[in-house]
Each structure stands twice: as C-alpha cells, then as structure tokens.
Amino acid sequence: MSTPDAPEASTTQQDTVYAHLRQWVTVGRFQPGERLKIRTVAAEMGVGEMPVRAALQRLAAEGALVNVPNAGVAVPRLSLPEFDDLLQLRMLLEGEAAERGAARLDAAGQKSLGALCKRMARSLARGDSSDYLGANEDFHVRLYQAAGSPLLFALIDTLWLKAGPISNQLFDTPDASAVLNDAHEDLMKALGRRDSAGVRRAVEKDIFVAGQFLRRRIQQQKVSR
Known part of the structure; x- marks a missing residue:
C-alpha cells in the first residue's frame, strides 16, 4: 500500500x-x-x-x-528598460487592485493594515529590512486580495516575482528608509476617509518612490560592471 x-x-x-x-x-x-x-x-x-x-x-x-x-x-539582472516596464505595469495593476480592495475592505481588514503599517515603521526604525519586506508584502497582499479578483492578483504576483530580487537593494540607499513608509501612512488616511481613489494614488506613490531608488541602483551597477 x-x-x-x-x-x-x-x-x-x-x-x-x-x-x-x-x-x-x-x-x-x-x-x-x-x-x-x-x-x-x-x-x-x-x-x-x-x-x-x-x-x-x-x-x-x-x-x-x-x-x-x-x-x-x-537570479536575473534587470536592464533599465525592463525595470521601467515592470514599474509601469505594477503601478497600473496594483493601483487598480488597491482601489477595488479599498472599496471592499471591512473594519477588521483596515485594522490589520493599520497594524502592519506600524510594524513597517518599527522595522525601518531599527533597520530590519527583512521584517519590513515581509510586513510590506503582507500589507499589499491583504489589500489586493480584498479586491476579490483572483486573476488580477495572479498577474500582480507574477510581477512581484520579477521585482523581488532587486527589492532588497532599497536598503543599500541610506535615505530610502526615511520615506519608504510615507505612502503607507497616506494610504491609511485615505482608507479612514473611505477614499478609494486616494488609496490608489498612495499605492502608485509607494511603487514610484521605491522605484526611483532602485532605478538608481541599476544605473550604478551598470556603470560599475
């Protein structure tokens, strides 16, 4: 048997x-x-x-x-054109998922996001990049899954798979930690106002700001090789 x-x-x-x-x-x-x-x-x-x-x-x-x-x-290295394309697609799809998710999120969901936002702030304060990235992923997963579209989330998950390896390099730039949680705090304020469009803008800001730090890293690495 x-x-x-x-x-x-x-x-x-x-x-x-x-x-x-x-x-x-x-x-x-x-x-x-x-x-x-x-x-x-x-x-x-x-x-x-x-x-x-x-x-x-x-x-x-x-x-x-x-x-x-x-x-x-x-692990592949992204070229600048590949990274820019990935960034634009993330802003498009994640912005859509965020807006939909914000409209459907219940009080318990908002509370869990608030707790994760505070955890990210603590992680950044003590320089714990691993905990920040874990909490950041959990934050976005919960918001996007609230949108109720498994297909949209699957597309986003595929983009995350390609973006993941470079994401750790955010913490190679000393001034990044000071601003990485700003968009999450903006998002929580928009959620409190029941402003779904504001949540979308906050997610787009989050991706764009982090993307500019990472873009510079790619440029620096290209010059050094």
Whole structure:
C-alpha cells in the first residue's frame, strides 16, 4: 500500500519546496546575479536536492530565474528598460487592485493594515529590512486580495516575482528608509476617509518612490560592471 502513495508524497514535497523558494525570490532573499547552488539551497531548507532542482527549474521556466550554461541557475539582472516596464505595469495593476480592495475592505481588514503599517515603521526604525519586506508584502497582499479578483492578483504576483530580487537593494540607499513608509501612512488616511481613489494614488506613490531608488541602483551597477 505504501508504493502508490510515494509519487503523491513526492509531488507534495516538490510543491512545498517550490512555494518556499518562490516566496524567497518574491521577498528579495536572493540578489540579482546571484547563482543558486542546489546543494546549498537544499541544506538551508533541510530537504533533499531533487525537489530543490525541480523547483529551481520550474522557477526558471516562469522567468524568475535563468539557466546559466554549466553553472546551474541564477537570479536575473534587470536592464533599465525592463525595470521601467515592470514599474509601469505594477503601478497600473496594483493601483487598480488597491482601489477595488479599498472599496471592499471591512473594519477588521483596515485594522490589520493599520497594524502592519506600524510594524513597517518599527522595522525601518531599527533597520530590519527583512521584517519590513515581509510586513510590506503582507500589507499589499491583504489589500489586493480584498479586491476579490483572483486573476488580477495572479498577474500582480507574477510581477512581484520579477521585482523581488532587486527589492532588497532599497536598503543599500541610506535615505530610502526615511520615506519608504510615507505612502503607507497616506494610504491609511485615505482608507479612514473611505477614499478609494486616494488609496490608489498612495499605492502608485509607494511603487514610484521605491522605484526611483532602485532605478538608481541599476544605473550604478551598470556603470560599475
């Protein structure tokens, strides 16, 4: 009886490993240009190499990673045109999701966003980039899922997968931390006024401001290479 269950168990583990790795890419755990070694990733996750290999290839097929000849997979570097295109699409889709979500968000949802906004402020104050990025993702996920459009959220999630690796570089710019939470605070004020259009503008501002810091990083890296 144990043999027929083995493929299902293996598939479940592969899916779990894939989900974890996808999350790591999305929140910027890996840097642009970083080569991902199967053995190292497997050891860090406490799993075998086979599910990690399958997950990395699945992410490469999605464009989140790239295959490097004779070197496995690596995190891609975005060119300026690619980054600008990604930024514009994020503002368009996330602005729409934010406006829809704000119109449907209940009191409990607003309260949870308020708590996350305060958590982000504390994270920035103590220089905890990892906690900030985690809270930031949770904040936007809750708002966008309130829009009630799984298709819209899936499109946004695909864009996040491509933007994730460079997002950590926000904290390589000392003056970024001083302004990163401003748009979230504007958003909470708009929510309090039941101003869905204001929420949309706040999300667009959030993406644009962070994008300008990241754009400069891409330009600097291009010059240094």
